[in-house]
Amino acid sequence: MASDNPPGDVLGEAVDHDGEEHEASSSLLVDQLLDEIDDDDMDFEPASEDEDEEADFLDAVEDLEGGIELEFAENVSGNGNENGEEQAEGDQAQQEENRRQAQTVICSQTFVTLTRDHLQRLLRSQPILRRILRNHNHALGVDDGDDDEDEDDFQNGYGGWRRRRRRGPKTPVEERYPKIPSEAGGQLMNSGLFGARDPWEGGEIIRKKKVARDILFRELGITRGRVSPPMEGLMSQKMIPSTTPDTIIHYDHRCYSGQFSNDGNFFFSCTQHDFRVRMYDTSNPYHWKYYKTVHYPNGQWTITDASLSPDNRLLAYSSIRSMVCLAQTDPEVNAQPMHLDFSNLRGSQPTRGFGIWSIRFSGDGKEIVAGTSDHSVYVYDLETGQSVLKIAAHHDDVNAVCYGDESSPHILYSGSDDYTIKVWDRRSLQDRRCAGAFLGHTEGLTYVDSKGDGRYVLSNSKDQTMKLWDLRRMMTNDQYENYDMSRVQGTGFDYRGVDYDEDDFVPHDSDCSVVTFRGHKVLKTLIRCHFGPPSSTNSRYVYTGSRDGSVYIYNMDATIAGTIDVKAATRNSRPRARQPRLYAWDEDPASEWQTCVRDVSWHPSAPVIAATAWNGYGMGSGSCSVHSWADGAVEDDAEPKMGVRVDERLEHAEDLYETTVAQRAQRAARAGLRPGPRRDLDE
8 A cells, every 4th residue: 555654654455354363563553553643633624526425335334343454554763773773873974874775675563353343443633533433333332432621522413513511510400590589570460561569469468369350340349459450450460371272274384473463452373394374363362363474485494584563554474585475465355465675785796595594573663673693683574575684693593683673674683593683773883893691591592572662671592591681781892892702601502313312512701681581492493582571461471482382471570470281272183194295204103292382472361362283293283272251161162162173274174183093984974985094194
């Protein structure tokens, strides 16, 4: 084997062998070789483009039990004098002569048998190969016993490797997180900004509080105490919707988002792969009516977000492209949606293509702000038909944007995978610097919501926390630019494929949040969070979806006010798919019913929550379940009955109730039909 290595280097060539000889000497030589390279870093070079991508790769683990044989050739000088160079030390002429003589070499050959243990040690000595070996051993159920000793520890998550910190002695997990209940949150609850305090709570009179009692007192004109509290606010903040659903709307594709309009008269839901947004009339929140459906042409992967104009006349919706569709919501209008090209930036050439993750209408309905995959924030002006502002806002994807004040388009918030929330004041953007930043999350942001008062902000993060922020406590731009972000001990957690390990959590050393909420799971997708509306909740709560299939409703002191178990409410509420769905890799005949609540919306004037979710066997389909306050009731004698199952047009679908083969056969018999085979249904 030809080589450019200097004399004295060891060359090797692998050959197949069942080896039984030289075990002692070969083992010693291998150990010496491994000791030399154990601490060396490997220079990784990517494969060239002209390499055959269809090459076959064989896993030879089963063939390594007897080891393999390596043939080593050691170069020595042609005069056979190993000490010649030492004898010529100090004599430059003699050294030159020795170098010339060394051009002629002889090779001594040694056959060495490498066992599987030797190969594992060899692989562990190189960073990239070590990761491959660990993943392979994990798949085989083999423990290499070396995880806790290596400085660099890696886990294989969905979409690639992620680095994890070295495990060491740490404080207990609960001591690393802010205390619950939160003292600062309790002060907010008593301030009047987030609901009213019931004077009977914790008072001298202790009794079981019921909303019916408050209604009775209101009708009788009875006050409690010397000063009558705001009865309407107290009653509304106690009406938390229950798990038992009024209606379950089923979709054939995963449901990514769904929101009520600001006045509650309108609801939309977005689904994946068919790239459709469906609109509903919800002026009566207990009796919805189907409105219309609009489509995103040539969408990529999914509809990422949608936003209603303040007057409910226009709906903007996006995909992982630089174009936003703008459709009229009037069901009598069948015109094709307008296409808004956000890459068309005023005063410059169209920018390179990017995807849009988040969009929001401004309070006056004249602009749309977008967070994008090119780490930027764009503002599109509907009157001029082009983007009027681009801010190179972050160092990673901008997953969420919103306006800070419903009455003003000047303040913007953006949340990114670079762990930060930034505040932008458009009146002072000449130098493209943010007005300030919120630091405290240790993983990427999934959503940002504003209370609309220009002061409070809510965020969800892959570090499995939701945080409340006060604009008065933000870090100034100078403080942010002088902060060393390497101090944030994030893991780059890939939330899509693995669970979050709380042992990895290290608190942020400059956390400026007011309250931290914990309990829900931000996994699998970019799960959203929201402030409770002023009328129907008295602004008492914040709430979020969760990977475990529930809606979590929190008091402002971070305690849980209630949960809605969407998974339990919808379980087995539709049959298995007749055919595997596109991209539904989780769905197989043996998969269980799974639910991930991605978005939640609380009706602004009624105790009604709509939860949009990935739902079904393997989460291959979607649903929007409507839950209302029922004072603990699980059945209703009135019409319509609770738990009604309908399709995306709110029409009754008989097959949604046929979750077993027997049920399908009974319907076919009633209709005089012969049922065909249905392997996809449960027995």
